[in-house]
Structure formats: C-alpha cells, structure tokens
Amino acid sequence: MNITIRQLQVFRTAALLGSFTRAAKHLHLTTPAVSKQIRKLESECKLHLFEQSGRCVNLTQQGKRLLEQAAQVDNEMKLLKQMVRDESVGSEVSFSE
Amino acid sequence: MNITIRQLQVFRTAALLGSFTRAAKHLHLTTPAVSKQIRKLESECKLHLFEQSGRCVNLTQQGKRLLEQAAQVDNEMKLLKQMVRDESVGSEVSFSE
C-alpha cells in the first residue's frame, strides 16, 4: 500500500473535473499520465475508483469515499506548505514558485 | 516545493528518534538514504530542520513546527489508509501487507 500525494492529487482533479483529459490539462500533464496514476492508485488500494459509462468516467461509491478522505489529506498538506512558506520568508530569501 | 509523504515520514522518524541511523533501522533503510531524504526536504522547504550538535542531531525551532504539521498530515494519511483497508476487505480478497 504505497499511496503518494501525487496520486491523490491526480485522483482528486480527475474526480472533480469528471474527465481524465481535463484533469491532464489542468495539471499540465497528458491523458496517459493521468490514466496510469489512477490505475496505479487503484491497484495500490485494491479498489475500483471510476466507472466508465459511455465516454465519460464517474466515481464509484468507494471512489467518493476516498475522495473525501483525500481532500482531508490534501488540506493538511496545503497547511503544511503554507507554514513552510511563512517560515522560509522570515529566515531567508523566498524564491517565487 | 515538491514535498512527498515519504520525506515527511523519514523526517518524523528521524526527529522522534533523534538519530538518522536509528531512523534508518526503524524504516529498514540505510543511513545515507535517510540523510539524503532529509537534505532534499530541507532544500525543498528552504529550511534548516536539524542542528548537528556533536554527534547527535537536534531539531531547530523551524524543525519542531514542521514536525507538528507533518504529524497532522501523517494522521490524515493513516486514516485514509485505514479507510481503504476497510473498503477493500468488503469487496474482494485482501492480501496481507
């Protein structure tokens, strides 16, 4: 069970946008990259996250639950990065990113 | 600013055990691996995390603050993994890990 922040980030984007292609554009990636990250996450979790109905993808029930929890993790991670940013401003030159 | 779960995990272990070598043993890694992860995390955050006093390492003030926030992230991540584990048990065979 090796879940990465990156996988959750890609998963969340795809879930919220309802499309791998749109998620890819939003993250400045390609569709295959998104597809593979999702697939890897699914194999790590041993869960079906998306259901392909026609030409668009929808979250499964398990996917929805994971999405909620992933949002929590993402939120804490955002707080951490914000804190890091505040700290580094006080001590040395902060390079814009 | 590309911070990974892995880096935070290694950082937390090293901080709590007060030693890179002990952290390495605890995580089934080698000392250089731990040292490099910490160093990479420091360069990503642009923060000094550890202060080497003699032959043992101690957290700086910034390090202590990061440790607290890292614990929050780790906690949410643990909840996520727990949730995943519960879900996958209900749907298919769960391989022990």
Next chain:
DNA sequence: GACGCTTACGCTAGTCGTAACCATG
C-alpha cells in the same frame, strides 16, 4: 470520424545501497 480512455515503448529523474570520507568523543 471525432473524442476519450488505454496500452506499448523509450527516456529522464528520483530512490536506495555499497563504499569511502570526515568529524566528534
């Protein structure tokens, strides 16, 4: 036939271990 997800293949970057090095007690 256009759009969207998937698979195959190659490349680059990240991660780890072994070995050698340096500093401290």
Next chain:
DNA sequence: CATGGTTACGACTAGCGTAAGCGTC
C-alpha cells in the same frame, strides 16, 4: 578508534510523453 552523518557512484524503479489502439457518440 569507534560512532554517526555526508558524499560519490552505480543499479533499480517510478513518472512522463509520443504514438498507436479501441470503444462510444
């Protein structure tokens, strides 16, 4: 001189892009 952190180097894995394939409208 024993212990602990760092640097150098090589091997392995992961992540991404391009190209080609397949199904749906």
